[in-house]
Amino acid sequence: DTGVSQDPRHKITKRGQNVTFRCDPISEHNRLYWYRQTLGQGPEFLTYFQNEAQLEKSRLLSDRFSAERPKGSFSTLEIQRTEQGDSAMYLCASSRVGVAGVEQFFGPGTRLTVL
Amino acid sequence: EDQVTQSPEALRLQEGESSSLNCSYTVSGLRGLFWYRQDPGKGPEFLFTLYSAGEEKEKERLKATLTKKESFLHITAPKPEDSATYLCAVQASKNAGNMLTFGGGTRLMVKP
Numbered sequence: 001d002t003g004v005s006q007d008p009r010h011k012i013t014k015r016g017q018n019v020t021f022r023c024d025p026i027s028e029h030n031r032l033y034w035y036r037q038t039l040g041q042g043p044e045f046l047t048y049f050q051n052e053a054q055l056e057k058s059r060l061l062s063d064r065f066s067a068e069r070p071k072g073s074f075s076t077l078e079i080q081r082t083e084q085g086d087s088a089m090y091l092c093a094s095s096r097v098g099v100a101g102v103e104q105f106f107g108p109g110t111r112l113t114v115l
Numbered sequence: 116e117d118q119v120t121q122s123p124e125a126l127r128l129q130e131g132e133s134s135s136l137n138c139s140y141t142v143s144g145l146r147g148l149f150w151y152r153q154d155p156g157k158g159p160e161f162l163f164t165l166y167s168a169g170e171e172k173e174k175e176r177l178k179a180t181l182t183k184k185e186s187f188l189h190i191t192a193p194k195p196e197d198s199a200t201y202l203c204a205v206q207a208s209k210n211a212g213n214m215l216t217f218g219g220g221t222r223l224m225v226k227p
Contacts, residue, residue, distance in 0.1 A: 004158075033214060042119075042202050042217030043159070056212050091158050095213065101147015101166055101206045102213055106158035 002026060004107035006092050012113045013082055020078045021110045025094030032075050033104060034067060035091040036060065043091055049075060050097065082114045117142045117207050121218035128193055128225050136188040136201055136221045144208030148186050149215065150179050151202040159202055193225045 005024045013019050025032045031050050035043035046065070047057045051072035061067075064082075069075040079086055089111050093104040118141045128134055140148065147166055151159035163172040165181040172179045176197065178189040188201055200222045204215040 006158075031213070035215075040219070042121075042204070042219050043215070044217070045214040048212050048214060050212070056214070093158075098213075101145075101149070101164055103147075103149060103161050103164050104213075104215060105161060106151075109156075109158045111156070 004092055004094055004105055006090075006107040006110050008110060009108060010111045010113075012115065014115050015082060015084060017082055018078065018080045019082060019112065020076055021090055021092075021112075022074060022076050023092030023107060024074045025092070026105060028096065029094035029105075030072070030097050031095045031104075032069055033093040033095070034075070034077050035093065037089040037091055037109070038087075046077075079112075082112075084114050087112055087114045117205060117216040119203055119205055119216055119218035121201075121203055121221050123221060124219065125222040126224070128190075128223070130194055130225055130227050131192045133189070133191045133193070135190070136223070138186040138188070138203030138218055139184060140186070140203070140205050140218075141184075142205045142207045142216070146206040146208045146210075146213065148181055149204045149206070150177075150186070150188055151204065153200045153202055153220070155200075162201075190223070193223075195225045195227050198223055198225045 033048040034046040037043040049069040089109045093106045095104040150162040153159045163179040200220045204217040
């Protein structure tokens with residue numbers, strides 16, 4: 001399977017705990033994106049990388065969130081001191097770099113539940 | 116600020132009953148408009164990219180069209196397996212990173 005993969009698929013944690021999610025993009029894609037989706041809503045942009053550089057962060061990304069993409073391959077998204085409002089589906093997408101509209105391909109997501 | 120509004124929020128069709136989903140957008144310089152399909156508990160699956168007004172794309176029972184202010188996803192003779200949430204998203208030319216701004220989606224249910 002050469003698509004985007006995410007791990008874990010589901011995570012249940014208690015408020016105040018730290019969690020980390022992993023995303024493996026399509027191998028030839030330079031760009032990697034993180035989105036968050038709550039029930040009944042469309043995905044919202046959080047941050048993106050081009051190769052290993054994190055180039056933009058949404059104002060949705062509080063100080064408790066941090067993302068990395070070492071060596072421009074897989075990426076991790078860490079949430080520290082989780083809150084109940086962090087419960088959502090966290091989606092990773094990847095794309096190639098282009099000037100015209102370039103499609104992004106999404107992984108299956110990680111469903112986070114904060115108790 | 117870029118905005119995408121989809122209507123209706125939910126749509127119930129009988130198998131074979133054709134219909135259209137609407138996506139209205141406001142964006143400062145459209146780089147691309149995208150349609151995705153999302154099944155429950157899964158990530159969005161890419162369907163189409165439209166770049167300029169007047170463009171049309173087709174795939175099986177789906178046809179996407181684009182004007183300067185909205186896009187339509189036409190579903191011809193739908194089958195129960197077409198049941199899913201359909202998401203519309205835009206990329207703005209001002210965003211070097213090509214991040215997507217999504218609408219809230221239309222939840223489609225096709226009854227046999």
